[in-house]
Amino acid sequence: VEERPMWEPEAWGSSGGWPPPRGARAGPSLSSVLNELPSAATLRYRGPGVLPWGASEEEEEDGERNIQAIAEAAQKELEEPLPSRELPWPLQARRAHRQSHAKDQRTQKSGSRGEQWALWLRRSKEKMKAGLHTLQPWAWTLKRIGGQFGAGTESYFSLLRFLLLLNLLASILKACMTLLPTWLEGTPPGPPGPNGSSPCGFYDPNLQGLVAFPTHLFNLLSGEGFLEWSPLFYGFYPPRPHLAVTYLCSVFVIGLLDLLLILHRSVTPKASVGPGGIEPKWTISWPQVELEEAVVRRQAAVRTLGQQAWVWSVRILLNLLVIALLGTAFYGVYWATGATVDLQEMPLVQEMPLLKLGVDYLPSIFISGVNFLLPPVFKLIAPLEGYTRSRQIVFILLRTVFLRLASLLVLLFSLWNQITCGGKAEAEECKTCGYNYKELPCWETRLGQEMYKLLLFDLLTGLAVMLLIQFPRKLLCGLCPGALGRVVGTQEFQVPDEVLGLIYAQTVVWVGSFFCPLLPLLNTVKFLLLFYLKKFTLFSTCSPASRTFRASTVNFFFPLVLLLGLAISAVPVLYSLFLIPPSKLCGPFRGQSSIWAHIPESIYTLPQTVQDFLFFLGTQAFAVPLLLISSILMAYTLALANSYGRLISELKRQIETEARNKVFLAQRAVALSSARGAL
Amino acid sequence: MGSSGSRLSKELLAEYQDLTFLTKQEILLAHRRFCELLPPEHRSVEESLQIRVSLEQILSLPELKANPFKERICRVFSTSPARDSLSFEDFLDLLSVFSDTATPDIKSHYAFRIFDFDDDGTLNREDLSHLVNCLTGQGEDTQLSASEMKQLIDNVSSWARPGSRREGQGLGLTLSLPQILEESDIDRDGTINLSEFQHVISRSPDFASSFKIVL
Numbered sequence: 078v079e080e081r082p083m084w085e086p087e088a089w090g091s092s093g094g095w096p097p098p099r100g101a102r103a104g105p106s107l108s109s110v111l112n113e114l115p116s117a118a119t120l121r122y123r124g125p126g127v128l129p130w131g132a133s134e135e136e137e138e139d140g141e142r143n144i145q146a147i148a149e150a151a152q153k154e155l156e157e158p159l160p161s162r163e164l165p166w167p168l169q170a171r172r173a174h175r176q177s178h179a180k181d182q183r184t185q186k187s188g189s190r191g192e193q194w195a196l197w198l199r200r201s202k203e204k205m206k207a208g209l210h211t212l213q214p215w216a217w218t219l220k221r222i223g224g225q226f227g228a229g230t231e232s233y234f235s236l237l238r239f240l241l242l243l244n245l246l247a248s249i250l251k252a253c254m255t256l257l258p259t260w261l262e263g264t265p266p267g268p269p270g271p272n273g274s275s276p277c278g279f280y281d282p283n284l285q286g287l288v289a290f291p292t293h294l295f296n297l298l299s300g301e302g303f304l305e306w307s308p309l310f311y312g313f314y315p316p317r318p319h320l321a322v323t324y325l326c327s328v329f330v331i332g333l334l335d336l337l338l339i340l341h342r343s344v345t346p347k348a349s350v351g352p353g354g355i356e357p358k359w360t361i362s363w364p365q366v367e368l369e370e371a372v373v374r375r376q377a378a379v380r381t382l383g384q385q386a387w388v389w390s391v392r393i394l395l396n397l398l399v400i401a402l403l404g405t406a407f408y409g410v411y412w413a414t415g416a417t418v419d420l421q422e423m424p425l426v427q428e429m430p431l432l433k434l435g436v437d438y439l440p441s442i443f444i445s446g447v448n449f450l451l452p453p454v455f456k457l458i459a460p461l462e463g464y465t466r467s468r469q470i471v472f473i474l475l476r477t478v479f480l481r482l483a484s485l486l487v488l489l490f491s492l493w494n495q496i497t498c499g500g501k502a503e504a505e506e507c508k509t510c511g512y513n514y515k516e517l518p519c520w521e522t523r524l525g526q527e528m529y530k531l532l533l534f535d536l537l538t539g540l541a542v543m544l545l546i547q548f549p550r551k552l553l554c555g556l557c558p559g560a561l562g563r564v565v566g567t568q569e570f571q572v573p574d575e576v577l578g579l580i581y582a583q584t585v586v587w588v589g590s591f592f593c594p595l596l597p598l599l600n601t602v603k604f605l606l607l608f609y610l611k612k613f614t615l616f617s618t619c620s621p622a623s624r625t626f627r628a629s630t631v632n633f634f635f636p637l638v639l640l641l642g643l644a645i646s647a648v649p650v651l652y653s654l655f656l657i658p659p660s661k662l663c664g665p666f667r668g669q670s671s672i673w674a675h676i677p678e679s680i681y682t683l684p685q686t687v688q689d690f691l692f693f694l695g696t697q698a699f700a701v702p703l704l705l706i707s708s709i710l711m712a713y714t715l716a717l718a719n720s721y722g723r724l725i726s727e728l729k730r731q732i733e734t735e736a737r738n739k740v741f742l743a744q745r746a747v748a749l750s751s752a753r754g755a756l
Numbered sequence: 757m758g759s760s761g762s763r764l765s766k767e768l769l770a771e772y773q774d775l776t777f778l779t780k781q782e783i784l785l786a787h788r789r790f791c792e793l794l795p796p797e798h799r800s801v802e803e804s805l806q807i808r809v810s811l812e813q814i815l816s817l818p819e820l821k822a823n824p825f826k827e828r829i830c831r832v833f834s835t836s837p838a839r840d841s842l843s844f845e846d847f848l849d850l851l852s853v854f855s856d857t858a859t860p861d862i863k864s865h866y867a868f869r870i871f872d873f874d875d876d877g878t879l880n881r882e883d884l885s886h887l888v889n890c891l892t893g894q895g896e897d898t899q900l901s902a903s904e905m906k907q908l909i910d911n912v913s914s915w916a917r918p919g920s921r922r923e924g925q926g927l928g929l930t931l932s933l934p935q936i937l938e939e940s941d942i943d944r945d946g947t948i949n950l951s952e953f954q955h956v957i958s959r960s961p962d963f964a965s966s967f968k969i970v971l
Contacts, residue, residue, distance in 0.1 A: 121877060
């Protein structure tokens, strides 16, 4: 039914150049006819008194007035007139428009109440948004960073600022829900002394006698000694019922709040994030990237069967290598966590506090070492697999993410092994109290201490890398002559590595905040320090990236990984809440069968109606209809989306047809007028 | 800003703030930079608002020098009949469109005009190849040969395969030039008009962040 012999897209495209001077041809050409269409004229309008787009001086007066008349008619039809600054006109035209608009508004009666209300509402919403934007700190710094180093680097700092906000909110909530209730009902008691009569041993974290200053310092770094029985860790909090409820609820509230904020951030488009100056590369170098990828794809397409087999065997080999490396790393972390306890019993270690500190930090050292050494290996392996560059980046990122999050999980698994004697409740050491009370009289505090140490060590490694690697490199290679100095000395800000480091640090805090309530506060301070440190390092030692990391990736992929971190951190916390018996000697939940058991008990103390409501929420009579309704809503949304999709393709087809009709008619007009001209 | 003696009046500043997307500091800074381009005897406030600066002088600004589209930008914002000089208000227009707070609509409108090298109201094949050449640089070694250009813009079919497009877009990693041509030419006439351009740019989050100039 569709016939397209008379119309070729190329013909119009290539001949749509300058409209030839009027005198030189017999009649109007195709392009001039199309330029006179009302839609084209409206688009070319640039305001009163200004030449329209694409017009030269020799345009006829008639033509211009024609265009103006059409454009003014189009403007009057606008439902809501645009504010002057949003018109794509030169400044003097906008000025004239504003004056005439103001005059109109003064002469005609102001619109109906509803319109005025809507206008006022819109304006106040805009003002509020503008106000919120000015509240955000470091906006100018971010702009400067984006201008000098690109949008990817700026997104890192923006993420850091966001995590700072999360941690600040979490620490405020924690303070209100754990610290306040603790002191509201009187000072908490001290630790149970060595003469406890409980079958689960005794717990005496305070050091006896005169304690040397270095020991205090080491205790500060490892969370033992005077810190162990302090509001920093779980063990300190007294077993009061109200405190127990708020302590437990704080975890869920913070988790929920963080989830909502992260989702909100990943869904709303970032309007004002952007560089504040010209980027060294004006836009992302599309053509080079596309050509490279085209080369790789062409190579892939022409591979013979033998070559395909070779490439795939190389890929499988490399993946096995990656798995082997990961396995070794995880085993190392597992071993280190287990060995810490054994090594601490050695008398040599007991005598030298420095060595003891080193042994304490063994798991952290292992994890940081593994996270430091393996990603460069991944980066080396990736090009050998023969994928396109963007896919390589994806693989590197996925492997690094897996490495970081899984090493943390391995550490937690190893700790779990120690606490629950490998899950065997009937084992010798775990029979009496349900957990290994000899080695870990207060296992929650121990867990909190591990997370505390991870946080501190992360900060220390960041500092160390900055002071011992980046600055010397910049200084020394500034002194080196020639090209070698330049090549070795240019450092770039590695956005993906740094972002993954941030996400890892935040996951550690999420895991640890139940066992170490002040951890979010510490993390806030840490991130604040980190912001200024990284900014200083960036401006002093780094040069702008040669290959800008796309901001869209940072804004899409990394919030996803952050959510993954949140999900992963929920697993150990929920497991400890529901399945591991709490310590008998410390903490707000001592003496109960599980930490969660407190909640059902406190529900019984609530009024009857509230109890009934809460219990109803847990029954099948509520869950099944809820599930049904959700499925129905989902099916409805899918059907709606489908119908919109079909409507869109239908409309696209119509637009194509209309365009062809338009060109056909214009060609006919040209043919007719030139035929008439020839007569 | 006050030491040079030429200061814009409060009413004028307020008017400029109302009509552009710039803040007061940005307008004052722009005025100062503009006056630096003028010969010393013409630097009073009244003259600076009337006088027009030639294209070469504007292109000497360091913020514009590195930009591959600098000449097109100046031509687009110029309101002189011969399109070869900018007044202070044109300069303000330029900074306003490229500022942080300008709406994406207006940015994409002007981006379209900048990329439309032959001023015919549509982006056709020549415009796109000119655009790619500007992006790859002016040097002999970086410019694409004719065959590479053809491949880049022409062979859309091999790139627009559903698998490749989905994998790229799913991870937000690529929205390449040929895909833009293939996807955004809704009426299939071989050229991209303003509304098609605005539609495809609205879905590219990197565009707004790279379309900025700040003094």
